[in-house]
Amino acid sequence: MNTIIIYIVASLLRILQFLFFARAIMSWFAQGGSSQIYEFLCLVTEPLIQPFRSLLSRIDALRGSPFDLAFLLAFFVLIALEQVLYML
Template identity: 35%
Template structure:
């Protein structure tokens, strides 16, 4: 059971780091079609898209700032905690 909990924690942590890497890369990269940028987009977009849609529907951020990574990381931590409490 311990190995399962640790594996789940690592999985969620890696996803969170990938979301953070995408944020940082969007600030510093001039080439959105590069290999790393495409990889991060492909991996994190399925996670970020629902939160981006939700934030636009609610009207949070006003379209100027994408707050979906913050919501996604919060949600990932919440789900990780719930899974670990169940196990």
């Protein structure tokens, strides 16, 4: 029973990682930003990124960064959570 729950949660984390990756790739293209798929990706991933954005906005040195560090941090946290699950 415990392994089934771990497998389901790990699968959900893997799906979220894929959605993050797809959002990152689509953001590189001009027409990607206005498509319904991109809007869906933002709708799903933004609630996970927003806490990291508010946390990083408190650091003055990171406010003017050209990179979306909150996105990267959220993505790496998903990867770390998946690794922790596999260690259980």
